Amino acid sequence: MNHGLLLKNLVLFSRLLRIVGLDVGPGQVIDLAAALEHVNIGRRDDFYFAARALFCHRRADLALFDLAFKLFWQSHRLAPLLMPVEPISALRPKRVRFPNASFREIPFDETAEEIKRAPQTERMILDVQQTYSAVEVLRQKDFEAYSWEEVQAAKQMLAQMTWRVGTRATRRKIPVRHGTHLDLRRVVRRNLKYGGEFLQLAWKQSKRKPRTLVVLCDISGSMERYTRMILHFVHTLSNGLEHVETFLFGTRLTRITRQLSRKDIDDAVGEVTKAVQDWGGGTRIGESIKEFNYRWLRRVARAGAVVLIISDGWDRGEVAILSREMERLQKSCFRLIWLNPLLGAPDYQPLTQGLRAALPYVDDFLPVHNLASLESLGRVLSRVEEARPARRGNFKFPKLGLSKAKDPES
Amino acid sequence: MLQSIDDVIRALEQHQYISDRGLATTIFLGLKLNKPLFLEGEAGVGKTQVAKTLAAILDARLIRLQCYEGLDVNTAVYEWNYSQQMLHIRLMEATGVGREEARREIFSPQFLLKRPLLQAIEDNLPRAPVLLIDEIDRSDEEFEAYLLELLSDWQITIPEIGTLKAAHAPVTVVTSNRTREIHDALKRRCLYHWIDFPNFEKEYRIVLTKVPDAPDRLAQQIVRFVQELRRMELYKMPGVAETLDWSAALVALDQQDLSENVVNETLGALLKYQDDVTKVQGAVARELVERVRKS
Numbered sequence: 016m017n018h019g020l021l022l023k024n025l026v027l028f029s030r031l032l033r034i035v036g037l038d039v040g041p042g043q044v045i046d047l048a049a050a051l052e053h054v055n056i057g058r059r060d061d062f063y064f065a066a067r068a069l070f071c072h073r074r075a076d077l078a079l080f081d082l083a084f085k086l087f088w089q090s091h092r093l094a095p096l097l098m099p100v101e102p103i104s105a106l107r108p109k110r111v112r113f114p115n116a117s118f119r120e121i122p123f124d125e126t127a128e129e130i131k132r133a134p135q136t137e138r139m140i141l142d143v144q145q146t147y148s149a150v151e152v153l154r155q156k157d158f159e160a161y162s163w164e165e166v167q168a169a170k171q172m173l174a175q176m177t178w179r180v181g182t183r184a185t186r187r188k189i190p191v192r193h194g195t196h197l198d199l200r201r202v203v204r205r206n207l208k209y210g211g212e213f214l215q216l217a218w219k220q221s222k223r224k225p226r227t228l229v230v231l232c233d234i235s236g237s238m239e240r241y242t243r244m245i246l247h248f249v250h251t252l253s254n255g256l257e258h259v260e261t262f263l264f265g266t267r268l269t270r271i272t273r274q275l276s277r278k279d280i281d282d283a284v285g286e287v288t289k290a291v292q293d294w295g296g297g298t299r300i301g302e303s304i305k306e307f308n309y310r311w312l313r314r315v316a317r318a319g320a321v322v323l324i325i326s327d328g329w330d331r332g333e334v335a336i337l338s339r340e341m342e343r344l345q346k347s348c349f350r351l352i353w354l355n356p357l358l359g360a361p362d363y364q365p366l367t368q369g370l371r372a373a374l375p376y377v378d379d380f381l382p383v384h385n386l387a388s389l390e391s392l393g394r395v396l397s398r399v400e401e402a403r404p405a406r407r408g409n410f411k412f413p414k415l416g417l418s419k420a421k422d423p424e425s
Numbered sequence: 426m427l428q429s430i431d432d433v434i435r436a437l438e439q440h441q442y443i444s445d446r447g448l449a450t451t452i453f454l455g456l457k458l459n460k461p462l463f464l465e466g467e468a469g470v471g472k473t474q475v476a477k478t479l480a481a482i483l484d485a486r487l488i489r490l491q492c493y494e495g496l497d498v499n500t501a502v503y504e505w506n507y508s509q510q511m512l513h514i515r516l517m518e519a520t521g522v523g524r525e526e527a528r529r530e531i532f533s534p535q536f537l538l539k540r541p542l543l544q545a546i547e548d549n550l551p552r553a554p555v556l557l558i559d560e561i562d563r564s565d566e567e568f569e570a571y572l573l574e575l576l577s578d579w580q581i582t583i584p585e586i587g588t589l590k591a592a593h594a595p596v597t598v599v600t601s602n603r604t605r606e607i608h609d610a611l612k613r614r615c616l617y618h619w620i621d622f623p624n625f626e627k628e629y630r631i632v633l634t635k636v637p638d639a640p641d642r643l644a645q646q647i648v649r650f651v652q653e654l655r656r657m658e659l660y661k662m663p664g665v666a667e668t669l670d671w672s673a674a675l676v677a678l679d680q681q682d683l684s685e686n687v688v689n690e691t692l693g694a695l696l697k698y699q700d701d702v703t704k705v706q707g708a709v710a711r712e713l714v715e716r717v718r719k720s
Contacts, residue, residue, distance in 0.1 A: 185494060185495055185565065186493070186494045186495025187494075187495040187497060187565060187567060188495075188497070199507040200499070200504075200505060200507070202507075203505065203507055203510055203511065203531075207514070207524070207527070207528055207531075208524070210514070210518050210524070210527075308660075309658070309660060313604050314603060314604055314605055314606070315605070317604060317605055318494065339700075343700075
């Protein structure tokens with residue numbers, strides 16, 4: 016049996032896992048190689064679960080592992096290993112080449128029969144492209160223009176998105192291979208066998224946890240066109256992340272964290288509808304944020320939370336309250352992000368009184384009008400790491416549309 | 426000695442803790458059923474003081490564990506004294522002690538540093554101590570999970586030594602300021618009580634008990650003023666602890682009556698946020714002082 020190629024790939028794969036942060040050593044690679052003797056490597060699932068069982072040690076590893084697995088084992092060069100064609104023993108290094116969109120292995124002595132099959136492959140590629148462009152259209156389409164079918168499709172796409180919020184270092188230490196602090200307990204224990212000479216050191220370092228995400232979502236009349244999709248979005252957020260607190264506001268603030276914890280989206284939205292009494296009414300953003308600050312801030316936004324406010328900024332309340340409470344909120348959280356569905360329109364300018372009062376205290380001002388904007392939000396969230404944005408009250412208006420307004424020549 | 430709820434109320438009062446029947450009932454049941462008390466409430470309503478007073482009443486040792494994020498077994502339960510261990514290893518090396526024997530010796534109780542939780546279940550205590558686990562909401566979920574085991578079985582396992590079990594379960598008080606929700610599993614093992622801000626009569630008695638130098642009339646005005654403040658929309662309500670601080674401050678300034686000037690100058694003893702201070706200072710304070718002096 017020639018395991019050379021497979022073993023080499025396993026080592027490369029383990030290296031990739033180490034780079035993305037999993038604690039994987041040569042020991043586990045050897046274990047996996049041994050395990051594959053008992054597993055039908057032709058079945059992708061079996062291989063996946065075997066590798067996952069050996070390489071992942073905590074739940075947080077799983078998402079990283081999945082990503083790395085997809086990336087590594089689906090890249091063309093390595094595909095033959097996972098093709099359900101040959102048992103591992105029949106693997107032999109040979110020169111192969113691949114057509115662009117298929118992972119199929121095509122030997123040099125391509126027969127006429129296979130050439131006949133070629134158009135079929137092409138058609139398949141075409142289908143893929145069609146769905147791809149349909150997806151692309153849906154991604155770019157404004158939520159308010161969705162038909163019922165599109166909402167259903169978008170719901171599915173939302174459900175497939177994975178979310179990750181940046182982490183923070185906790186004060187708890189965990190043992191690691193190479194770290195920042197000496198783990199004295201393990202040092203003493205490990206070096207007993209050397210008679211008290213400290214030959215081997217043991218390390219620990221801060222455990223990292225994802226930050227808490229707090230979502231404050233405007234459900235007043237002016238937001239009505241977006242409320243449905245945004246609720247779906249918030250539901251996927253709270254089911255995909257560990258610590259999410261969700262509040263809705265119009266004229267008053269309602270906490271819907273518990274209602275959203277229901278797995279089924281329609282059940283959850285039903286519960287939310289029952290709990291909220293001010294759908295589609297007026298907005299008092301300042302008073303709502305004040306209520307949040309007074310009643311909830313210290314309870315739900317501990318230890319460097321990320322706060323998302325989803326609103327178009329049409330405010331009928333007092334502007335002074337809004338700006339004072341936004342300042343308090345920004346000072347108490349790690350990052351304050353304002354999502355505005357109207358920001359998707361190319362000529363939109365945040366000129367409402369409310370927004371002008373609030374924006375100086377906002378760290379990021381982002382659009383939330385289509386799926387693509389949610390994806391870019393996902394990227395921002397996952398990049399919230401240690402560095403807090405400089406807050407000197409010099410909020411820069413985003414380039415979207417605004418530069419045009421400021422620059423009369425264009 | 427504490428045979429009824431009234432006994433508890435009386436005993437607490439003898440030790441200068443003015444309680445109400447709800448709290449006394451919870452304490453009484455906690456002692457009878459041997460269950461931990463879980464006391465929640467705003468800052469400064471006397472949660473921690475319950476444990477201190479209980480220790481005084483029962484004439485027991487008070488063991489306090491202040492919680493914070495990242496609190497782990499090494500600081501809450503036990504730790505090995507590494508520097509001593511290292512020295513000892515060197516010593517044994519010089520005298521030529523065998524490896525197995527050395528291992529046994531340096532992991533003996535002699536090198537064990539006992540942290541609060543281990544101290545609380547040690548079996549050489551003459552009577553059950555009072556264990557105060559203060560501000561549990563500051564700790565993280567991991568520590569909460571650890572407590573679950575301890576609070577139900579009252580035993581601690583040290584791998585190198587074995588399992589230690591408490592001879593008498595400690596009288597346990599867990600407090601929380603509710604800066605986050607504590608997991609139901611932990612609360613389920615405890616008797617829960619929410620300590621509210623006291624009403625006028627109760628707070629007045631507390632001030633008279635704790636600040637005996639305060640003139641009657643001043644004490645009344647102080648308490649009325651604070652009760653009025655709590656009715657306002659403040660970012661941080663003044664607790665009983667603040668009332669007592671303020672009373673002591675006014676007594677130190679030789680005041681007989683509340684006056685607008687002194688109130689403005691000493692508001693810092695009551696209110697801890699600048700927004701709240703600016704809200705009350707001036708017109709509001711004047712009006713409150715007038716109202717309080719009239720009644």
